[in-house]
Amino acid sequence: MFEHLDPRSPIPLYEQIAHRLRVAIAAGELAAGAGLPSVRKLATDLRINPATVVQAYRELESEGLVEMRQGSGTFVGEVGAPRRARERATEARRLVRELLASGARKGLSLAELRVAIDAELDGKR
Amino acid sequence: MTSAIEVSGLQYRAGPGFSLTGVSLAVPTGSIYGFLGPNGSGKTTTIRLLLGHLRADAGTIQVLGESVPKNAERVLARIGYVPERPHLYGTLRVEEAIQYHASFYPTWDAGLAAELQRAFRLNGAMVLSRLSKGELGKLMMLLALSQRPELLVLDEPTDGLDPAARREVLSALVEFVAQRTATVFISSHLVHELERICDRVAILDGGRVVSELPIDILKSGMKRLRVAGVPRMLPAPPFTILTRDLEVAGSETWAVQNWQTQHAEWLLENGITLREVIDLDLEEGFVALLQSRAVLAQPASDSSDFARLST
Amino acid sequence: MFGQMLSVQWKWSRWSVLLLSLAVIVVAIWSISVDLQNSLEMQSGLAQRLEAANGWYHTLVWVGGFLLAMHAWRTDHAGRHVYALSLPIPRHRFVLYRYVSGLLFAGLIVLTLWLAALVATSMIEVPPGLNAYPTGLALRIGVALLATYALFFAVWSATPRTGYYVAGILILFVVVNSLSPTPVGNVLQSGLSALWSGLGFEHIMTGRWFLIDV
Numbered sequence: 001m002f003e004h005l006d007p008r009s010p011i012p013l014y015e016q017i018a019h020r021l022r023v024a025i026a027a028g029e030l031a032a033g034a035g036l037p038s039v040r041k042l043a044t045d046l047r048i049n050p051a052t053v054v055q056a057y058r059e060l061e062s063e064g065l066v067e068m069r070q071g072s073g074t075f076v077g078e079v080g081a082p083r084r085a086r087e088r089a090t091e092a093r094r095l096v097r098e099l100l101a102s103g104a105r106k107g108l109s110l111a112e113l114r115v116a117i118d119a120e121l122d123g124k125r
Numbered sequence: 126m127t128s129a130i131e132v133s134g135l136q137y138r139a140g141p142g143f144s145l146t147g148v149s150l151a152v153p154t155g156s157i158y159g160f161l162g163p164n165g166s167g168k169t170t171t172i173r174l175l176l177g178h179l180r181a182d183a184g185t186i187q188v189l190g191e192s193v194p195k196n197a198e199r200v201l202a203r204i205g206y207v208p209e210r211p212h213l214y215g216t217l218r219v220e221e222a223i224q225y226h227a228s229f230y231p232t233w234d235a236g237l238a239a240e241l242q243r244a245f246r247l248n249g250a251m252v253l254s255r256l257s258k259g260e261l262g263k264l265m266m267l268l269a270l271s272q273r274p275e276l277l278v279l280d281e282p283t284d285g286l287d288p289a290a291r292r293e294v295l296s297a298l299v300e301f302v303a304q305r306t307a308t309v310f311i312s313s314h315l316v317h318e319l320e321r322i323c324d325r326v327a328i329l330d331g332g333r334v335v336s337e338l339p340i341d342i343l344k345s346g347m348k349r350l351r352v353a354g355v356p357r358m359l360p361a362p363p364f365t366i367l368t369r370d371l372e373v374a375g376s377e378t379w380a381v382q383n384w385q386t387q388h389a390e391w392l393l394e395n396g397i398t399l400r401e402v403i404d405l406d407l408e409e410g411f412v413a414l415l416q417s418r419a420v421l422a423q424p425a426s427d428s429s430d431f432a433r434l435s436t
Numbered sequence: 437m438f439g440q441m442l443s444v445q446w447k448w449s450r451w452s453v454l455l456l457s458l459a460v461i462v463v464a465i466w467s468i469s470v471d472l473q474n475s476l477e478m479q480s481g482l483a484q485r486l487e488a489a490n491g492w493y494h495t496l497v498w499v500g501g502f503l504l505a506m507h508a509w510r511t512d513h514a515g516r517h518v519y520a521l522s523l524p525i526p527r528h529r530f531v532l533y534r535y536v537s538g539l540l541f542a543g544l545i546v547l548t549l550w551l552a553a554l555v556a557t558s559m560i561e562v563p564p565g566l567n568a569y570p571t572g573l574a575l576r577i578g579v580a581l582l583a584t585y586a587l588f589f590a591v592w593s594a595t596p597r598t599g600y601y602v603a604g605i606l607i608l609f610v611v612v613n614s615l616s617p618t619p620v621g622n623v624l625q626s627g628l629s630a631l632w633s634g635l636g637f638e639h640i641m642t643g644r645w646f647l648i649d650v
Binding site for chain 1: 157292295296299300302303304317320321322323324341344345347401404405406407408
């Protein structure tokens with residue numbers, strides 16, 4: 001889940017971690033009640049500042065996605081279907097925005113992108 | 126917030142070619158503080174002043190609330206130090222070196238030492254002079270961590286280590302600070318390494334601190350801008366232009382610091398077209414920062430030194 | 437802490453201590469191993485042997501002081517003292533522990549000499565009119581070794597810069613002295629000899645170091 005974290009990216013590491021977890025929770029990969037790796041373990045495995053992991057978990061906690069229990073760890077909270085759908089929609093929009101931005105950098109028009117998307121989808125069918 | 130290290134106005138003349146000129150630092154307790162700078166910028170000298178090995182010509186140093194060098198011995202008992210070059214006695218065996226070191230520290234954690242020795246796969250019977258660079262680096266980290274120090278001062282702790290050893294050393298460090306409150310002061314010219322683990326960085330160049338910021342702020346403000354229609358007389362911008370490269374007539378690439386998205390309006394007002402904003406990582410920003418200073422110092426200097434830095 | 441410093445310094449010094457101890461045993465025994473049947477030859481033979489042993493003792497005292505001091509400092513010098521300086525121990529205490537460790541090794545050598553001298557004197561019948569001084573000899577050599585060790589310890593513990601100053605002064609002294617016995621040379625020479633005797637070295641380092649004497 002945490003492969004290809006990019007410390008060189010201007011997106012802070014804690015935000016990258018929180019994002020990965022958010023997507024996994026929205027996708028149902030992490031079910032309610034599932035335990036997240038301890039701060040110590042995740043920091044050691046990724047060789048990042050423990051404070052960064054804490055910051056990521058805090059952010060998710062403030063969003064109501066996880067619950068930090070003193071002494072026993074961090075667990076995925078009860079996330080209702082509407083909330084999950086909302087998170088998934090956010091992620092989908094993010095991906096599209098990324099696509100559009102990188103298309104714009106390369107001078108591709110929206111029409112060209114649409115054609116490419118349709119062609120790709122046809123190929124899949 | 127209290128400071129584990131507080132330095133102000135530090136001056137030290139090491140010789141005719143080099144001096145520290147007014148180094149000031151405040152390292153918050155519990156932080157992982159990166160001390161970044163090219164080789165020869167004064168990192169090791171600053172560290173040796175912090176430990177009381179050298180005496181400053183001017184300025185004050187407070188480490189863990191104690192004044193240095195006056196109370197250096199007392200404060201050294203609470204500091205784990207990994208020097209730039211291996212300093213241990215080469216004639217000792219690994220287990221002898223551990224015993225010797227342990228005898229000086231009342232806070233020594235023999236359990237942790239044994240655990241790290243296993244994790245690092247260090248053979249206790251090996252003579253230090255026969256150890257590889259990686260093994261020696263691991264042993265020095267083992268000694269520093271097993272003291273259970275309140276402050277770790279690491280001078281290029283992974284310099285010259287192979288990637289596997291570097292990984293193990295850094296993991297052990299992170300695991301240590303994840304379990305207890307300790308401040309880490311880590312110097313390196315390996316920018317990527319610091320980028321992963323530091324909260325704050327200070328950038329040292331030519332014996333002075335040129336930048337000191339939380340790492341996220343430093344990174345988010347560093348951009349490369351591709352602009353067109355730059356007027357001949359450029360008014361002072363609300364951000365810092367570190368370097369300017371001419372691409373074709375009127376088209377330039379700038380490396381900038383302290384960039385914010387609303388600054389695009391300033392460009393617009395001055396008739397400059399913003400083609401692209403490219404994110405810089407810490408290393409690119411670091412190199413740009415040093416380049417800008419080199420240009421200030423000697424306008425005709427080439428940038429070959431900085432090319433070396435970025436490798 | 438001291439125990440660890442002692443054991444580490446022992447590791448550096450042990451071969452020298454062993455060799456010096458063997459040497460004093462050999463010299464002590466050899467100095468009186470003469471044919472005791474022929475009394476006339478014995479007298480002159482013994483005197484010769486004792487005279488030669490006296491020279492050996494002097495050599496061993498200088499070499500021993502040098503080696504013990506060298507082993508105390510060489511490794512720290514090689515590491516430019518970074519390790520010692522980063523340990524939480526006052527500098528003067530570190531130096532004291534180093535010094536005392538070397539002193540104990542010197543004591544070991546002197547103890548060996550004393551035992552060897554006791555054994556050697558018990559092996560022969562001391563000629564009438566002469567006396568054996570095993571304890572006296574061990575004490576004299578012990579004091580001398582203490583002096584040379586202290587001297588070299590001070591030199592070795594100094595920074596390279598101080599070492600260069602000392603070497604520079606010595607070279608200057610030799611050069612000035614060899615050029616001509618000018619007043620400058622005389623002043624230097626008398627200054628140095630005043631230092632030599634004034635500090636008591638003259639009394640410690642001269643005299644007869646004979647196991648058997650009148």
